[in-house]
Every structure is written in structure tokens, then in C-alpha cells.
Amino acid sequence: MPLLSNEQKLEKKIISRFQKAIYDYQLITDGDHILIGLSGGKDSLCLVELLSKRQEIRKPSFTVDALHIRMENIKYESDEAYLRDFCENRGVRFHCVTTCFDSSTDNRKSPCFLCSWNRRKQMFVMAQRLGCNKIALGHHMDDIIHTAMMNLYFQGSFSTMPVCLKMRKMPITIIRPLCLEAEEDLRIFAANKGYEKQVKLCPYETDSHRTSMREFFKKIEMMNNGARYSVWNALEKEGKLVE
Numbered sequence: 001m002p003l004l005s006n007e008q009k010l011e012k013k014i015i016s017r018f019q020k021a022i023y024d025y026q027l028i029t030d031g032d033h034i035l036i037g038l039s040g041g042k043d044s045l046c047l048v049e050l051l052s053k054r055q056e057i058r059k060p061s062f063t064v065d066a067l068h069i070r071m072e073n074i075k076y077e078s079d080e081a082y083l084r085d086f087c088e089n090r091g092v093r094f095h096c097v098t099t100c101f102d103s104s105t106d107n108r109k110s111p112c113f114l115c116s117w118n119r120r121k122q123m124f125v126m127a128q129r130l131g132c133n134k135i136a137l138g139h140h141m142d143d144i145i146h147t148a149m150m151n152l153y154f155q156g157s158f159s160t161m162p163v164c165l166k167m168r169k170m171p172i173t174i175i176r177p178l179c180l181e182a183e184e185d186l187r188i189f190a191a192n193k194g195y196e197k198q199v200k201l202c203p204y205e206t207d208s209h210r211t212s213m214r215e216f217f218k219k220i221e222m223m224n225n226g227a228r229y230s231v232w233n234a235l236e237k238e239g240k241l242v243e
């Protein structure tokens with residue numbers, strides 16, 4: 001039997017973690033109609049790729065659409081034609097909406113907060129319009145762990161973005177099928193596949209606690225390379241991953 005190349009081994013690892021996440025957290029069931037939030041970044045492109053492949057297996061049987069949201073007042077350029085082709089070549093219907101927010105209406109909130117709040121709102125509106133019962137986001141394990149650490153150090157709570165979150169006020173569940181993937185693996189996978197890097201010019205992007213937390217956590221992982229699993233197990237034990 002021929003040996004697998006490093007590229008094939010990585011793909012196998014990513015797919016197996018993806019299947020494990022779907023199975024362990026029961027993220028997808030028969031009849032689901034899933035709307036993927038597609039930013040154009042490597043993670044949500046990977047998510048389109050993996051969900052479209054998983055859809056072909058038909059067990060469970062589900063359908064997938066993707067939505068890209070453009071924020072008119074944020075200088076963030078993405079190549080809509082590339083995203084459309086990327087999705088349609090994989091049998092995923094592509095939608096794009098443009099919206100905006102006015103940061104002068106609430107100067108207590110940061111532009112990042114207002115931008116993501118408005119994006120989130122558009123996701124829910126479109127999911128309901130398209131008849132989707134689930135929204136899939138491209139957050140991976142590093143995102144979930146960094147959020148837990150930020151909530152701990154800045155908010156005084158032990159919590160994070162759940163892997164599966166059933167909304168109380170509408171018939172929609174948010175799922176994060178990349179939750180068991182390491183960011184570094186997704187970065188290499190995206191490079192191997194030749195995903196086109198989208199032009200990203202958000203003026204606020206580097207100006208966040210998240211960037212510092214990423215650096216901080218890298219140092220912790222140098223002290224204990226199993227640190228991510230310690231945090232993950234603690235979140236799991238305390239029931240913070242499924243709501």
C-alpha cells in the first residue's frame with residue numbers, strides 16, 4: 001500500500017476531527033438546512049469544503065447554503081466572484097448581502113462589537129428567509145480557547161462560544177463544526193489546497209485583545225503542549241460547549 005504524503009495525512013486528520021465533532025456534539029441531523037457564514041477567510045473556506053464533501057455521503061442527509069456579508073462602511077474587500085465560484089463548484093448555493101452600521105449611534109460600543117452584532121443579525125435574517133434551521137460558523141479550537149481565556153480574564157466568567165447553541169427565541173441552532181481543529185492545521189490545509197487569500201483591510205483587525213491572547217496562549221503551550229486539551233476538557237466538564 002503506498003504511503004500517504006504529509007498533505008494527505010493532514011487532510012485525513014482534519015476530516016477525522018471534523019467527523020468526530022459532528023458525531024460527539026450531534027451537530028447535524030437528517031433534514032438539516034445549514035447556512036454557512038463565509039467570511040472569505042481560510043477557516044470558513046475550509047468549512048465550505050468539508051461540509052460540501054460531508055453532504056455527499058447523505059448520512060445524515062442535509063443541504064448547505066453559504067452567505068457572505070459585506071459591511072459597507074468597513075474597508076474590507078473580498079472577491080465575491082471567487083467566493084461564488086468556490087461554493088458553486090462544490091454544489092453549495094452562494095448568497096451575498098451588503099449591510100452597514102452607524103457607529104455614532106452608540107459610542108459606548110467598539111466598532112468591532114457593532115460590526116459583528118450587525119453581521120450576526122444579518123445571518124439570522126437570511127437563515128430564516130432561506131428556511132435554514134442551522135447556522136455554521138468557521139471558529140476552530142484556538143478561537144474557542146482564546147475566547148474562554150478572554151472571558152476569564154476580562155469578564156470574570158468561565159464560558160466560551162459553544163460548539164452547539166440552540167437559540168431560545170428562534171428555531172435556529174448555531175454550530176461550529178471546526179471546533180476540534182487546530183488553527184495551524186487549517187492554515188496549512190488551506191495553503192495546500194491553494195485557497196486564494198482574500199484582501200482583508202479591516203482597520204481594527206490587529207487592535208484587539210484577541211491578538212494578545214493568541215500570543216499569550218502560544219507561550220502557555222510552550223510550557224505545556226497539552227494546554228489546549230486541559231482548557232477544552234475543563235470547558236466540556238463544566239458543560240460550556242453545548243447549550
Ligand SMILES: Nc1ncnc2c1ncn2[C@@H]1O[C@H](COP(=O)(O)OP(=O)(O)OP(=O)(O)O)[C@@H](O)[C@H]1O
Nearest residue numbers: 037038039040041042043044067068069137138139
Ligand atoms: N463577512 C462575513 N460574512 C459571513 N460570515 C462571516 C463573516 N465574517 C465572519 N463570518 C463568520 O464568522 C466566523 C468567525 O469570524 P472571524 O472574523 O473570526 O473570521 P475570519 O478570521 O474573518 O475568517 P475565517 O474564520 O473564515 O478564517 C467565520 O469563520 C465565518 O463563519
